[in-house]
Amino acid sequence: MSEQIQIPEPATTRKVWKETDVGSVFVSNYPPYSFWRDENTAEIEEMLHTSDSGDREIPLGLYMHIPFCRKRCKFCYFRVYTDRNSAEIQTYLDALAKEVETYSTLPRVAGRKLHFVYFGGGTPSYISVKHLKALVDRVKAVMPWDDAEEVAFECEPGTLSQSKVEAVREIGVTRLSLGLENLNDDILRENGRAHVSKEIYRAMPWVKAQEFAQVNVDLISGMVGESWETWRDTVQGTIDLDADSVTIYQMELPFNTTYSKAIRDGGGLPVADWATKRAWHNYAIEEFAKAGYETSSAYTLVKKGRLNKFVYRDALWRSADLIGTGVASFSHVGGMHFQNQTHWDPYIETIDKGQLPINRSFVPTKEERLIREMILQLKLGRIETAYFQDKFGVNILHQFGEAYQRLRDYEMLDFDSQSVTLSREGLLRVDQLLPEFYHEKYRNSRYT
Numbered sequence: 001m002s003e004q005i006q007i008p009e010p011a012t013t014r015k016v017w018k019e020t021d022v023g024s025v026f027v028s029n030y031p032p033y034s035f036w037r038d039e040n041t042a043e044i045e046e047m048l049h050t051s052d053s054g055d056r057e058i059p060l061g062l063y064m065h066i067p068f069c070r071k072r073c074k075f076c077y078f079r080v081y082t083d084r085n086s087a088e089i090q091t092y093l094d095a096l097a098k099e100v101e102t103y104s105t106l107p108r109v110a111g112r113k114l115h116f117v118y119f120g121g122g123t124p125s126y127i128s129v130k131h132l133k134a135l136v137d138r139v140k141a142v143m144p145w146d147d148a149e150e151v152a153f154e155c156e157p158g159t160l161s162q163s164k165v166e167a168v169r170e171i172g173v174t175r176l177s178l179g180l181e182n183l184n185d186d187i188l189r190e191n192g193r194a195h196v197s198k199e200i201y202r203a204m205p206w207v208k209a210q211e212f213a214q215v216n217v218d219l220i221s222g223m224v225g226e227s228w229e230t231w232r233d234t235v236q237g238t239i240d241l242d243a244d245s246v247t248i249y250q251m252e253l254p255f256n257t258t259y260s261k262a263i264r265d266g267g268g269l270p271v272a273d274w275a276t277k278r279a280w281h282n283y284a285i286e287e288f289a290k291a292g293y294e295t296s297s298a299y300t301l302v303k304k305g306r307l308n309k310f311v312y313r314d315a316l317w318r319s320a321d322l323i324g325t326g327v328a329s330f331s332h333v334g335g336m337h338f339q340n341q342t343h344w345d346p347y348i349e350t351i352d353k354g355q356l357p358i359n360r361s362f363v364p365t366k367e368e369r370l371i372r373e374m375i376l377q378l379k380l381g382r383i384e385t386a387y388f389q390d391k392f393g394v395n396i397l398h399q400f401g402e403a404y405q406r407l408r409d410y411e412m413l414d415f416d417s418q419s420v421t422l423s424r425e426g427l428l429r430v431d432q433l434l435p436e437f438y439h440e441k442y443r444n445s446r447y448t
């Protein structure tokens with residue numbers, strides 16, 4: 001079906017991957033992106049131009065992609081630019097604002113309130129206060145978010161100043177997320193991060209002073225150069241920072257990272273194997289638990305007594321509507337998935353012409369929608385069978401009985417008639433388990 005399906009990725013195969021090979025592991029959507037097509041975009045446009053009163057019940061979110069970074073990290077797979085000047089950034093932000101303005105007039109969206117907002121990247125905190133305020137003024141004029149339950153904003157520590165943190169608070173951000181990744185400067189430098197640890201320690205008091213409803217920090221288990229000793233120090237140092245929420249990713253190497261290219265060019269494998277990354281991740285969960293953190297998903301730990309919710313994640317995993325704006329962004333509206341133009345010029349040019357920059361899409365069947373929600377919610381560590389019975393009229397333990405039984409035999413999860421609960425071993429490798437539930441035609445294919 002696809003010219004790309006020759007190279008299976010761990011995110012679509014049941015094969016047990018031992019070494020950290022090149023290919024996506026992280027499952028963020030279903031069916032795999034490699035099956036999305038550009039033929040359906042007229043159907044998407046038609047849907048967006050048709051109002052549907054049923055939509056008023058569905059939570060609506062707005063994602064804005066800010067694709068700028070100080071440096072490209074050697075492990076990063078996001079669409080980012082490190083060479084744009086202030087005028088180019090202004091051009092991009094104008095296009096982004098225009099895209100939101102266009103959406104706000106579409107019958108499918110007009111008049112609906114925003115339930116959540118997400119500034120993602122790239123690095124939203126890279127842009128200047130002046131640029132940020134001008135963008136927010138234009139966007140809020142057509143899609144206000146004063147009543148939104150969550151406004152999330154991603155930051156790279158070295159891009160923050162006291163006045164920028166204050167501006168981020170002023171625009172209504174409730175969840176500020178900081179990409180720490182590690183606290184060891186040699187490891188940060190080796191992996192191509194633009195920041196070093198002193199920038200984290202400089203930014204943290206500014207962040208705390210603004211009393212955001214929630215502060216999250218990201219760590220990666222398995223950065224190049226990591227050892228047990230350095231990881232223990234990073235975990236302890238992060239506990240001492242006392243963030244409300246800590247997100248731990250295991251290092252993966254999708255095809256388009258600097259490290260992946262070096263590996264494909266014969267550079268050897270610089271990243272710890274999956275068993276080691278899981279052991280480090282598990283150690284972190286144990287240590288954070290001793291310091292009062294509870295598991296909120298396969299990746300996220302939240303300190304007891306602090307705000308324990310992540311509206312963006314939970315809404316997406318329950319098929320909320322999401323307008324994804326900016327280059328390469330993903331949307332889900334009216335039961336249809338679509339992605340924007342993935343490169344700068346076509347993105348800007350399409351918006352300049354007054355058109356929506358939709359590049360490819362996928363219209364899932366009811367069974368695909370069910371599988372999508374089930375596998376994404378499994379990442380929370382526990383799902384209730386009644387939710388799927390009520391929403392899809394399906395008993396998931398019957399429909400996917402063989403897969404659940406097999407995973408129980410491997411002690412990855414347990415279930416009874418009410419719920420499915422992942423074991424710690426299951427949680428630590430949840431992304432590698434999810435292809436068990438894929439339809440045969442989506443297995444052993446490219447994921448992205």
Ligand SMILES: C[S@@+](CC[C@H](N)C(=O)[O-])C[C@H]1O[C@@H](n2cnc3c(N)ncnc32)[C@H](O)[C@@H]1O
Pocket residue numbers: 069075076077078120121122123154155156157178179180181218219220249250251252253254257
């Ligand atoms: C958009 S970035 C966060 C904001 C900012 N750009 C930064 O890096 O500080 C999202 C997060 O994805 C994670 N990430 C990026 N590439 C990864 C990879 N190859 N494997 C695992 N996690 C990765 C990092 O933890 C990073 O903080």
Ligand code: SF4
Pocket residue numbers: 068069070071072073076077078080121122123156179
């Ligand atoms: S991890 Fe963050 S800072 Fe690094 S290149 Fe990716 S988006 Fe930019």
